[in-house]
Amino acid sequence: MHIRLKPSETFRGEFLVRNSDEAILRFPFPFPEDAYMYGVNIEPHRRGGPSAAYDAVFDLDEHYIGECEDRALTLIDDPARCQVLPHMLAAEWDVVELLMESLATDYPELFQLSKNGDDWRWVNQPLGIDQCFTFGNPETLPYPPFEYITRQVQGDFTIQDQRDGNLFMDGGMVTSQADWSLNFDLGMSFHEWHGPVPLAHELGVFDRALQYLLRLQLGKPVRRLNWTLTVNPRLDTSPENYPLWGPDKATITPENVGEKMCLRVELQTLTRLPRSNAILFGIRGYLIRLNELVRVKKFAKRMHRVLRDLHPEIAEYKGMPRYRQIIVDYLAPFDDGAVLSSGTAPDQASL
């Protein structure tokens, strides 16, 4: 995989970030059908899928450097965005091993990992890191193990402990979240941290999902997609910083909606960790402006239909009521009503 990493991008302030044609075509579009409803949409996380975003165990793209820099900025202001409870130390090392091995295997031109027993050397070329350390000894790394490696990977991560027939969110690195707080959810059980989601509890979605995840097997990770809308390509839409981004919602007009409104998709992966028997939850976020998205004909048409017909409670939960109609009106001219292929592939090779 050859990736052209962009040297400097900002996900705040001037929002100096755009998706290349390649990034638009590989965008993990979340709607396989013209209508959307909650379901346990979990599938095996195997290499390969409707776009190149599914080719690696942990996907890396052109925004890698900017996203890592944005995470570092967020952590300076609020170190509580990364927290791990003390009983999760084995899980922290599991994550170090998994992420380093995956990145070194999937992107050998960017990352190299060499081992001599427990003496490891980690080279991260894009971020200019060359670190020798002893696997299992936290004192040999400049940060605690989980924080150390998740500072170098795109996307948020939480680690779930499994006990008493339940999962508990006992650690995480969360700096690019769609309005939820690790500091608030830390230590919660599966149903507790999903408490705010509408409709799905009544459908039994979380009961079934929990039973499924408790049986998640080593070496058989699974994935699902989730989505929401975000004004501006801002990674840190946290409750803690609501005053910084909440007012943006009132700025959407028919003139600027295409440029400012972004579809935010989370490619979520769940992986059983070997030493700790915990589960790593990866939340790899992708942001695409509507005026970028509509360059893929199928995405524009389907996005129009999904938002036009969306259940009002889901629209409310995703914070949409204020500007939903503006978006639908913006997308409508792109939709000729043609029947679309099912699935999420873009159905075109270039823009």
Place this chain on the structure above:
Amino acid sequence: MKARIADIQSLGPAIKRLVLAPSGAELFPAASAGANILLEIPGPERVWKNAYSLVSAPGERNRYEIIVRRVRQSRGGSAWLHDHAVIGQELEIGVPANFFPIAKAAKKHLLLSAGIGITPFLSYLAALQAAKAAFELHHCCRGEEAGLFRDLLPQSAQAVLHTSRNTLDLVKLLSVQKLHTHLYVCGPEAFMDLVVATALRLGWPRAKIHEESFGGATGGAPFIVKLARSGIAVQVRADETLLEALQNAGVDAPCLCRGGACGVCELPVLEGVPEHHDHFLSEQKRAGNTSIMTCVSRAKTPELVLDF
């Protein structure tokens, strides 16, 4: 995954330790304390799939070790491992799964095992000692195997070997434990039932009692299972499990742990009375006799009808 038998050690007349190494260049995945692997054992007429606890240290990626007792009236798997397995042979194994993990929030771990039920605790000991956790292990065995098990246990006052019922005062042991102690039990069904019943009688909360069953998947009286949706009838022989009989008949029945722990193989029962051997179904569901875990449970009636 493919594994090669790297070593076989005889620990006693009926107990062997098998060391498995990766067949290729890729290391095994690390495993957690209490994990087991599924071993595919090539019998003359059929392949046996038996689960064995890993006794190697958690995190070990160069080798997996298991300890196998030759089961009397063996269904074939353990007898094959004792009589036919040789160093250098390749076997198919599953990735580690863990249905008996250490409770990380416990302040003290009380481990009670009997016979070959010591095996999951051998990986526990490595993890607990490395974490400097408070623990106490009591292992029960027959007098003639005392030497063998003494060699497997650490030289520590925290690990006690019992060869007679008189030396283990279960009621006293379970009465003096402090609030944040978790109890783990592994061994023959009668031993486990006794320990768990005693703990519950003394007021232990269910959530602090953890069980791993062994030998639950051995045979029993033969019976007939009928599948309502396909109309297939299958004879379950005395030396095979219900799940094995279904799979041998070409039925794609769900399964994962094969030890009555994970819950994947649960099927609804329409007629007949199941003989439950699992550790998954709630007391309520068990009493209702409306579902069965096919990997370990059998039938009290000559015939069972399943909704499958």
